[in-house]
Amino acid sequence: METEKLEHFRRMLREKKRFLISKLQDARSKEEPLSEDEMMDSMDLASTVAERSLYARFRGRERSLIAEIDAALKKIAAGEFGICEECDEPIGVGRLKAQPMATLCVKCKEEMETIRTYGRDGAVEWRVL
Numbered sequence: 001m002e003t004e005k006l007e008h009f010r011r012m013l014r015e016k017k018r019f020l021i022s023k024l025q026d027a028r029s030k031e032e033p034l035s036e037d038e039m040m041d042s043m044d045l046a047s048t049v050a051e052r053s054l055y056a057r058f059r060g061r062e063r064s065l066i067a068e069i070d071a072a073l074k075k076i077a078a079g080e081f082g083i084c085e086e087c088d089e090p091i092g093v094g095r096l097k098a099q100p101m102a103t104l105c106v107k108c109k110e111e112m113e114t115i116r117t118y119g120r121d122g123a124v125e126w127r128v129l
């Protein structure tokens with residue numbers, strides 16, 4: 001991929017990472033320990049606990065996104081960005097623009113999804129619900 005395009009993706013990924021980190025710090029600042037008043041009021045306590053578990057989930061998702069961004073940035077540095085991990089073909093700039101952290105080309109991604117849905121030999125997996 002041309003240096004100019006790589007530079008574009010690098011900027012895009014860094015910006016996204018900065019944004020996620022600032023969101024994380026924002027969420028963290030809302031995490032002061034429970035005050036005695038909050039402990040006394042069970043209604044408030046319930047909503048505070050619910051709010052906290054929301055933040056915890058949110059952080060987990062943002063964290064894994066940041067890890068994906070880091071992996072993509074590492075690939076840019078190593079000159080491997082935009083190459084499919086399965087077939088070594090270029091992923092395609094259109095797909096990367098929509099999903100700069102993509103590690104598979106469209107074809108391999110679709111194949112993966114087919115395997116997940118139908119099993120490797122194409123047989124439908126029947127699940128008992």
Ligand SMILES: [Zn+2]
Pocket residue numbers: 084085086087088089104105106107108109
């Ligand atoms: Zn591929």
